[in-house]
Structure formats: structure tokens, C-alpha cells
Amino acid sequence: MKDDKPKVQFIEIADDFEGQRIDNFLRARLKNVPKSMIYRVLRKGEVRVNKKRIKPEYKLQAGDLIRIPPIRVPEQENAAPVSTKLDKVAELENCIIYEDEHMLVLNKPSGTAVHGGSGLKFGAIEALRALRPQARFLELVHRIDRDTSGILLVAKKRSALRMLQAQFREKTVQKYYFALVMGEWKPSCRKITAPLLKNEVNSIVRVNPNGKASDTRFKVLEKYPNATLVQASPVTGRTHQIRVHCQYAGHPIAWDDRYGDRRFDAYTAKGGLSRLFLHAANIRFVHPATNESMELNADMGPELVRALDYLRKRS
Template sequence: MNHIIGALAPTPTPSVKTLTVDEDSAGQRLDNFLMRHLKGVPKTHVYRIIRSGEVRVNKGRASAEQRVEAGDLIRLPPVRISAQVQAKADAPAPAREFPVLMEDECMMAIDKPAGVAVHGGSGVSFGVIEQLRRARPASTNLELVHRLDRETSGVLLVAKKRSALKNLQDQFRDRETGKTYLALVLGLWPSNKKVIDSPLFKYTVENGVGEGERRVKVVGKDDPNGMRSITLVRVARTVGPYTLLEVTIKTGRTHQIRVHLASQGHPIAGDDKYGDFEQNKILQKMGLKRMFLHAWQLKFQHPQSHRLVTLQAPLPPELKNFVDSVQPPIIQPHLDV
């Protein structure tokens, strides 16, 4: 396929392009489809051109969540990126395998480490999916089923067949999966606070380099821009002056757990966006070098056999070691911490 974004001088000014969705791409979300073709373009810009209506599907406006079908015509506006960014985007991702929690012919689940993006974009030239594709050239249909924040570790599903991708993404969209995280928060969480039902609003703040930074905040229940967001919280154990929580999300909003917990006065330890920055400095000196949020357990129906699958990713050593350094662990059979 010809490049669809102009970058290196003295290439001509980028022009409008039209892509035809092939069979292998059918069923993908529009934003994921675009990110595969607009390599090097920040995610914030991809979402911006979708929201503005510059991206068209079969001549009509479309949303980021819309799924493309084989034969759809996708209009792409002119998009220019710097020669440096283009060269970086064109460089092949280094091959890398990740710890495998389960794998069969139609899907795999990995234990994603913190600090690794799930895909390229927004200043990151590659992520988990690009590295897996490079490591497994014979697997031609590897696709992310869902996402995790770059600084969040834990269970991540990758489809190996288009049918599995659609089935699993439908389960996520219809809230048929069970996603439970482990989060260490500042302070002692009240044990009777078990449900957070607060709408969230996603907005953009300028970061000084021409692209906005994505942020989320809690808004009132009567706010027309708010998206209903539900988080269930259970105290797993206290860790000195902190609390280790099991957090199950019933809606999958951007930064939902981070914003919901912070809105209750108990931000996640090490959260550099919604956390307590002064406390984060202290925590770093104590050995916590990352945000303490881990995608611990995921329940879903297998896309082929339809049996219930429950996967767990043990707490990473850097998080377990921090907990142990603050307070010796209390053995609890339901948690591998």
C-alpha cells in the first residue's frame, strides 16, 4: 500500500486519500483501523480528525467506536508529520515475546509489563501488538482485543483470528466480561465504600506542542457530557498507611479507576496524572517507581468453546516487593500478592 501520509521533504503536500477496507480488517473499530494506517500520527490527532468529521466512512460521518466492514470506503484527510517522526514510524518494531498466560489457535493472553504501550501512537513508535507481530510473522491476524494504559500491567487479550476478535470485543462492549484490578491507594479506604457511580467527562488540555493531552474528570449526574461510569471496590488488605483494593469496573471508560479513586480522596500510589505528586516523590524514594495499578483478573467466555475462562496475572515483583517492604503480607487464598 502506498504511504498515506506525507512526511519527508521534498515530498508533495499530503492530499486526501481513500482506503478500501479488506476482509482481514472487517470488524475492527475505526480508530484501530486508522492507527494501523496512520503510523506515527499521535492518537490525539487521530481522534480529532474523526470527531471533526474529516474522516468519512462511505461518505458519512463516523465515530471512533464504529466497526468497519469489508468494502467500506474510508476517506482520510491530508495529514502531515515531521520527517523525524515519519522515519521513526517506518522503522520496524523490535521483535518481542511477552509472558503468556494462555494461548490456543484463536487467541492468547499475555501479562503486559508496566511501561509498555499496547500499540504505537502519541509519540510511541511501537507497542505490544507491533512487537508481537514482528516476533510472530506467521500469525497474520494478531489484533488487540482491548487496551491497558501504558503504566498499567497485567492481563491483556490478543486475538489470532478475526472471528475471535469480534466475539471478544462484543463481550467487552456488552459488559459481559469481568475485569478486576489491584490498586494501592493513599490512606485507609472506608470498608463501607463499595460502589462509585459517578459520570466521567473526557477532555483535552494543550500540552504546548500542538497536540492536546487527554484527561478525564468526574462531573455531575445531570451533566449532558458525562458518561455513566461504575466502579466496584473491595478492601483486600491494609498496607501500613495505604490500602490495597480489588477494583472491578462495570464500564470501561478512559482512566476510570484512576479518576474514580482519586475523586474519593484516595489516589493511586504513583499515579503521575491524577495522583498526589508530593506523596509520589516520597514513594519513589521508598522504591515505588511506577503507578500501583495492575490488571489482576479477567473473566470472559471463550470465543470458540464458549466456556468460562478466568485468568489471573500475579502481582509483578516490583509491586509485591514494595508491599512487603512496607508491611509483611497477610496470606489470603484469593489473592496472589
């Protein structure tokens, strides 16, 4: 008879996980365990490192021995492993635009979340782990919205994750997005610094003087009747930053279900568009191992290309 009773786990920390917070380590390892349960066992001292109680912010050291108590996950929380036979998972293999032993870069499709949760069985990171079962370490370096397509960096080593995230914090990473916006964007509007405040209940972001400082740079790429293709480069990394700054400027992005304009959506639908026209097209950063400057480009999907071709013909 199979014994399904959860057991105590002992895990020795490898070099790749040195410097990671214990709470984040547990959340990544205990995939189906609710976050509240993880923090509860941490607070109660049931998780031990080298036989000692630790706080959630404790940073792991190579060689640490972690004791994880038996944790029973409610049946409804259990999820089957992500299958590589699913079309959405298998297709991601063709979306990898760069890979070496330190990192992987994905041209994420629109509609694919970066990670599972909130009703989603899996996201890009879970799918990549299924495609790379031999990889000991795969973690998101940053995030982009579910409906935004384009460049997504994934670290394959803890050292690479630390170095790449440090570049994001220090704002030395340059990211460039393509966005199709409503109306004629004036070339003189090159920067928007409106502060942004997120509503924690519904995740809607608004311009608010009490919000966090936010900075997006813009450049006009192409003009069409009643529309403009702009390049947007976020200096800060706030939630929905480009989308809200475009709305604030009076030029919402096509097919933005939160901050868009339905009349503009109907106009662009004539060109076959039915998704958010926001694409992370280019990124520049320093390779975490070689220290060489890198520049990567991600092609726009066929739906975006067709929409622009339609607008060019109208011009």
C-alpha cells in the same frame, strides 16, 4: 534506480476482516500515514470498494476489492520496522500468559503503551506483530493505560475480535485490578458511581455531573500503615476511571502522576516503589470460539511485590 513513487494498491478482503470499518482497516494497514490524510482520501472518494465510493463507516465484506490511491508519506512520518532485537520487544515474548489460534493474552509491563503514536515509536501491539510476523491478524481487544501493568487481550482473528469486544460492550467481562491507595479505605465503600468528564485538550479526567456515567466496585484486600491494597473492578470502561474514582474517594493511587499525592509517593518510595501501583490482575470472559468460561491471572511485577513486603514489615 529504485522507484519510490507510491502506487495504487488493490486489496481483496479476506474473511478475517469482514465487519471491520473501512477507516479502521486503512488506519491499521497504513501505519505511518496520518489519520487526517486517511480521512481526506476517504472523503474525496479516492478510496473505492468494488469500484464504488464509500463512507468511512462502511463495513467490509469478504471478497470486497479495495482500491487505495497512491499516498506519499512525509519523510519525518516514516518509521523503521520494529526490531525484535530490542530488549523491550523481545521481553514481551516472556509476558504472554495465554495463546491459541484465536487470541493472545499479555501481562503488559508498566511503561509500555498498548500502541505507538504521540511520540512513541511502537507499543505492545506493534511489538507483538514483529514477534509474530506470520500472523495475518493481530488487533487489540481493549486498552489499558501505559503505566498500568497486567492483562491485555489481543485477537488473532476478526471473528474473535468481534465476539470479545461484544462481551466488553455488554459488560459481561469481569476485570479485577490491584491498586495501592493512600490512607485507610473503609470496607463499607464498595461502589463509586461518580460521572466522569474528559478534557479533550489535555486528557485530564474529572468528576463532573455532565460527564459519562461511571461505575467501579471496590474491595479491601489488605491494610497497612497509611495505605490500603484494594481490588477495583470497573463496570464501565472510562478513561482513567479507577484512578479518578480513587482520587475522588480521597485515596489516590501510589505514583499516579496525574491524580496522585506526592507525599504518598515519597512514603511508598521507601519500599522501592517508583511506578503507578495499578495492576490488571484477573479477567473472566467467554472464549470466543469454544464458548467456555475462562479465568486468567497475571502476576504482579517484582517492584510491586517488594513494595507490599515493605509495608507488611512496617505493620
